[in-house]
Amino acid sequence: MSNGxxxxxxxxxxxxxxxxVDMQIIGDWVEPGTRVLDLGCGPGVLLDYLVQTKHVxxxxxxxxxxxxxxxxxxxxxxxxGDMIAFMRAFPEKHFDRVICSRTVQELxxxxxxxxxxxxxxxxxxxxxxNHGFWKNRLNTLLRGRKIRNEVYTTEWFESRPANPVTIxxxxxxxxxxxxxxxxxxxxxxNWHTPCRTQPNLFAGYAVxxxxxx
Amino acid sequence: MTDDLEVAPAxxxxxxxxxxxxxxxxxxxxFVHQQPFTFxxxxxxxxxxxxxxxxxxxxATRSNAILICHALSGDHHCAGWHxxxxxxxxWWNNLIGPGKAVDTRRFFVVCxxxxxxxxxxxxxxxxxxxxxxxxxxxxxxxxxxxxxxxQRLLLEYLGVTELHAVIGGSMGGMQAMLFAIEYxxxxxxxxxxxxxxxxxxxxxxxxxxxxxxxxQDPAWNRGxxxxxxxxxxxxxxxxxxxxxxxxxxxxxxxxxxxxxKENAPSDAYTFDVQFEVEGYLRHQGQSFINRxxxxxxxxxxxxxxxxxxxxAYGSLExxxxxxxxxxxxxxxTSDWLFPPEQNRxxxxxLLRAGKRASYAELSxxxxxxxxLLESEELYSLVRGFLERDQPYGFDYxx
Numbered sequence: 001m002s003n004g005x006x007x008x009x010x011x012x013x014x015x016x017x018x019x020x021v022d023m024q025i026i027g028d029w030v031e032p033g034t035r036v037l038d039l040g041c042g043p044g045v046l047l048d049y050l051v052q053t054k055h056v057x058x059x060x061x062x063x064x065x066x067x068x069x070x071x072x073x074x075x076x077x078x079x080x081g082d083m084i085a086f087m088r089a090f091p092e093k094h095f096d097r098v099i100c101s102r103t104v105q106e107l108x109x110x111x112x113x114x115x116x117x118x119x120x121x122x123x124x125x126x127x128x129x130n131h132g133f134w135k136n137r138l139n140t141l142l143r144g145r146k147i148r149n150e151v152y153t154t155e156w157f158e159s160r161p162a163n164p165v166t167i168x169x170x171x172x173x174x175x176x177x178x179x180x181x182x183x184x185x186x187x188x189x190n191w192h193t194p195c196r197t198q199p200n201l202f203a204g205y206a207v208x209x210x211x212x213x
Numbered sequence: 214m215t216d217d218l219e220v221a222p223a224x225x226x227x228x229x230x231x232x233x234x235x236x237x238x239x240x241x242x243x244f245v246h247q248q249p250f251t252f253x254x255x256x257x258x259x260x261x262x263x264x265x266x267x268x269x270x271x272x273a274t275r276s277n278a279i280l281i282c283h284a285l286s287g288d289h290h291c292a293g294w295h296x297x298x299x300x301x302x303x304w305w306n307n308l309i310g311p312g313k314a315v316d317t318r319r320f321f322v323v324c325x326x327x328x329x330x331x332x333x334x335x336x337x338x339x340x341x342x343x344x345x346x347x348x349x350x351x352x353x354x355x356x357x358x359x360x361x362x363x364q365r366l367l368l369e370y371l372g373v374t375e376l377h378a379v380i381g382g383s384m385g386g387m388q389a390m391l392f393a394i395e396y397x398x399x400x401x402x403x404x405x406x407x408x409x410x411x412x413x414x415x416x417x418x419x420x421x422x423x424x425x426x427x428x429q430d431p432a433w434n435r436g437x438x439x440x441x442x443x444x445x446x447x448x449x450x451x452x453x454x455x456x457x458x459x460x461x462x463x464x465x466x467x468x469x470x471x472x473x474k475e476n477a478p479s480d481a482y483t484f485d486v487q488f489e490v491e492g493y494l495r496h497q498g499q500s501f502i503n504r505x506x507x508x509x510x511x512x513x514x515x516x517x518x519x520x521x522x523x524x525a526y527g528s529l530e531x532x533x534x535x536x537x538x539x540x541x542x543x544x545x546t547s548d549w550l551f552p553p554e555q556n557r558x559x560x561x562x563l564l565r566a567g568k569r570a571s572y573a574e575l576s577x578x579x580x581x582x583x584x585l586l587e588s589e590e591l592y593s594l595v596r597g598f599l600e601r602d603q604p605y606g607f608d609y610x611x
Contacts, residue, residue: 057567057569059564065573065575065576065590065594066590068571068572068573069573069590069593069594071571072541072571072573072598072601073598073601074601075601077569078571078572078573079560079561079564079570079572080572080573081557081574089561089565090564091565094565
């Protein structure tokens, strides 16, 4: 087998498109001028977008000094540290919306993070890659190896620990924990067009808007 | 702050003070306030003097001023050189200069010796006009707020109508925060590093040992002494002890280990200097007594101990309620004097109060004095915070 798919130029631009795909959806859900917390904010791209388009009062949390520097340079407020400890420092419903975009699969303790986020936020937006997508299933079935594609570009030994989650897993989690799903957006394999049937099989990406019951 | 800034030898024919990115030769100036000044304690002096330096030029709209606030043993000389013969430049020369993180081509940088200090500003070693003798401990008790108010008067005198930023480490960070609290409309950015909203019992304890070393020295004489007769032993011991709190176990171990001094006595059973670290601390103590006043040490450590934002305003959130500035707090992992948790607490309280605040934490092993570190990461963060005056155009770079 080869070393996995080569990333071509067009694939790279598709990748950038994919990385920003949930921005529009989240942007649509965010109320203008509200208080937003982004868990795992990275260099602050999403918050920068929300500040510019929705004039939100934003803060991000990330573990990495360089990411915080990028946020500061963009003018996005950011806090370097553990997201659970951060949220515990805030009273209930301090934030209008907490965002967890493409972060949930890397959390050591997703339950605590999600429940804390639902405590400090009036709503929680979670976006994740659906590992139940048929191509991801086929990839595993045929290659028998860790998924590598334009989104997951690294070998298992170069990757951060990940907790692959599917749409079915996530909906079940919400059911078990009694979390209300206020809105959901399922996107097909191109991460662009909506997916309306059997999302666990046909959706490549999912965004959920959650609230406490 | 330690006296450890080491300067690399000049690599070009140019003298060090003319090196690229250096503000070059600078001359301190004096601001004389000739009206009575009432301290927070209620005590009044008929006027005061602040010694200060400036680098760069105030722009036409008077909007590019940055105030640098110094720590306990620092002074107004934070960049450049006083003479070509100087052994070292100002204490934050690595950060401030043309093209540096605090870019003096863009900004008008001001730094003053604090009220109560001993490097040219009015303090306990100044002459009391009423007695024609040094104030000694007749000098009013100084608080961080008094220091800030005096610097505000200096800035007014300089024609500064708003601060682009106020920056400081340790006690300088306390002043920076208080500036944003007391003069919200005057301050646009606050950058406190390695600081705290109130000292822990341990930090107060260290200050008390320093004060006792001074006050138990018979030469202290209840604060009544001349420059030649002061409590030199006590002040040197206070400095030696404090110095340890500014560094870290790891950095001391790297610098000295258990190395013995070259001319150490071969007989191990003496109390003469044997280890390099002993010689180093003695040298630190000796160089400090030649430049610092023992009474100022008492006053400023007291000001540090009494600084308590939560107590003064009811809570940290209430303290920060008036702040209009954007804040960036920087903590350092190995700082055990004002540890990361105390810095984090400030950022969290600002955020709870609904303010724009960021917190960054640099991994270093240099202890409290890490804010003086030569670090490209720190420079890039500081520059990013200061120079973003226009919102960045949206881009898709990840």
